[in-house]
Amino acid sequence: MRDVPLHRVLLQLAHGGPLGLVEEVGRQARGAVVRLGLGPFRPLLVTHPDHVRHVLRDGAENYVRGAAMWDALGRLTGRGIAGEGPGWAASRDVLREGMSGGCLRRTGEVVAVSVDGAVEELAGRARGRSADAVGEMTRLVHRVVDPVFFGSRIGAERCDRLGRDVAAALDSLLWRMAMPFVPHRVPMPGDRAFLRATRAIDRTLVPVVGRARRQGGDGADLMSRLLRGRGPDGRPLDDEHVRRDIVALFVAGSESSALTLTWAWVVLARHPAVAAEVRREADRVLAGGPPRPEHVRQLVFTRQVLAEVMRLYSMAWAVPRVARADDVVGRVPVPAGTTLVLSPYLTHRLAEFWPDPLRFDPGRFERRAVRERHPLAYLPFGDGAHQCVGRAFFVMESVLVLATVLSRYEVHVSGDPCPRLAVALPPRGRVGLSLTPRGR
Numbered sequence: 001m002r003d004v005p006l007h008r009v010l011l012q013l014a015h016g017g018p019l020g021l022v023e024e025v026g027r028q029a030r031g032a033v034v035r036l037g038l039g040p041f042r043p044l045l046v047t048h049p050d051h052v053r054h055v056l057r058d059g060a061e062n063y064v065r066g067a068a069m070w071d072a073l074g075r076l077t078g079r080g081i082a083g084e085g086p087g088w089a090a091s092r093d094v095l096r097e098g099m100s101g102g103c104l105r106r107t108g109e110v111v112a113v114s115v116d117g118a119v120e121e122l123a124g125r126a127r128g129r130s131a132d133a134v135g136e137m138t139r140l141v142h143r144v145v146d147p148v149f150f151g152s153r154i155g156a157e158r159c160d161r162l163g164r165d166v167a168a169a170l171d172s173l174l175w176r177m178a179m180p181f182v183p184h185r186v187p188m189p190g191d192r193a194f195l196r197a198t199r200a201i202d203r204t205l206v207p208v209v210g211r212a213r214r215q216g217g218d219g220a221d222l223m224s225r226l227l228r229g230r231g232p233d234g235r236p237l238d239d240e241h242v243r244r245d246i247v248a249l250f251v252a253g254s255e256s257s258a259l260t261l262t263w264a265w266v267v268l269a270r271h272p273a274v275a276a277e278v279r280r281e282a283d284r285v286l287a288g289g290p291p292r293p294e295h296v297r298q299l300v301f302t303r304q305v306l307a308e309v310m311r312l313y314s315m316a317w318a319v320p321r322v323a324r325a326d327d328v329v330g331r332v333p334v335p336a337g338t339t340l341v342l343s344p345y346l347t348h349r350l351a352e353f354w355p356d357p358l359r360f361d362p363g364r365f366e367r368r369a370v371r372e373r374h375p376l377a378y379l380p381f382g383d384g385a386h387q388c389v390g391r392a393f394f395v396m397e398s399v400l401v402l403a404t405v406l407s408r409y410e411v412h413v414s415g416d417p418c419p420r421l422a423v424a425l426p427p428r429g430r431v432g433l434s435l436t437p438r439g440r
């Protein structure tokens with residue numbers, strides 16, 4: 001096994017910044033398991049699809065979210081859906097049911113109407129002037145999420161505030177996530193900001209969840225479902241559990257969705273021929289009318305474009321797990337307690353599976369190409385037991401957003417950003433977005 005020693009890590013960090021470092025390590029590893037020398041923290045980087053399959057599927061029993069990074073995150077998102085064990089399983093069952101099959105089909109109606117309204121609201125702010133793309137996509141995502149996740153109990157404005165507080169709490173955890181070996185009793189930068197943000201989150205959510213509990217009801221939204229959910233002891237999930245799961249839904253679903261949509265606009269601006277094809281498809285399928293849930297299946301090329309955006313801008317650049325018992329991955333011994341870091345971002349750049357990996361090419365997601373590729377070479381939503389519960393919802397939401405906007409507006413993007421490493425992958429610097437109605 002190759003080691004990437006600390007001095008090389010620091011050198012590459014100085015040269016290409018944190019994301020440049022991640023990319024360089026991935027390039028040099030070429031799918032092999034390598035040990036990262038990050039001081040006392042020496043995780044194994046796992047990127048080859050065969051090894052990913054072992055960790056997330058075949059040997060998944062042995063790999064848990066016990067990593068210290070999850071511990072740090074757990075202070076914000078609790079021990080429900082963002083954790084492991086019985087508390088996770090209880091939330092997972094509720095959320096999976098609410099986000100799949102017939103429930104998702106019914107949700108589709110709400111999503112389509114919300115997208116329609118959110119796009120017009122966006123146009124109101126971005127018509128003829130350059131609005132901040134990340135801010136606008138975040139707002140748009142909240143307009144869709146509020147009815148679907150929370151039965152509109154939080155409301156658009158408070159959703160925006162909650163989103164900001166959750167983002168602030170996450171940012172303040174970065175130090176602890178980067179240095180998971182520092183005990184919680186030792187103060188670190190970000191601790192005070194974390195406390196401030198979590199208090200603000202509780203001020204918003206405690207009354208909302210309390211009121212929803214008292215009102216009861218059989219709502220189809222995720223909050224109602226969680227309130228009806230049962231824990232491993234058969235008792236209802238308590239308010240704290242529900243609140244933390246709601247925060248986890250924000251963490252998991254809000255920023256990643258908004259940033260992926262932002263990158264989609266950037267990529268379409270860089271590839272006008274692709275944008276023109278997406279627009280032709282939108283014109284044909286929407287035919288000048290509002291978006292409908294059944295359009296998602298018909299917007300085949302738009303889905304391919306989105307898939308390729310998620311390959312190149314994979315928000316989950318690090319998915320950590322800890323080995324419970326000794327094991328071997330790719331002929332490398334993995335002693336119990338070792339942290340493994342999977343990186344869909346790097347797996348999506350392996351030249352063995354993705355020829356000319358940095359080239360943007362939606363054709364990679366034509367049916368035949370997908371069939372012929374290793375199934376684990378593409379995992380923007382993870383895989384195995386913890387695979388993203390929101391993936392179908394996200395695809396529905398974002399495909400309808402792209403098609404609705406392009407069927408009605410010319411889109412202008414200013415700035416030519418590259419991604420920066422944070423909890424997800426935001427653009428470095430401001431990206432401007434402006435819309436003008438199409439003259440047809």
Ligand code: HEM
Pocket residue numbers: 065081082092095099248249252253254256257260314315316319379380381382383385386387388389390391393394
């Ligand atoms: C671009 C959009 C998204 C991306 C890239 C993404 C990515 C991921 C990934 C990689 C995981 C697996 C984490 C792991 O294995 O530990 C995950 C899990 C999860 N995602 Fe998403 N996600 C997205 C959108 C959403 C949305 C919209 C929701 C809202 C419902 C959501 C909810 C979740 C939840 C609850 C989990 C945890 C599942 C579990 O542990 O059982 N995600 N997501």
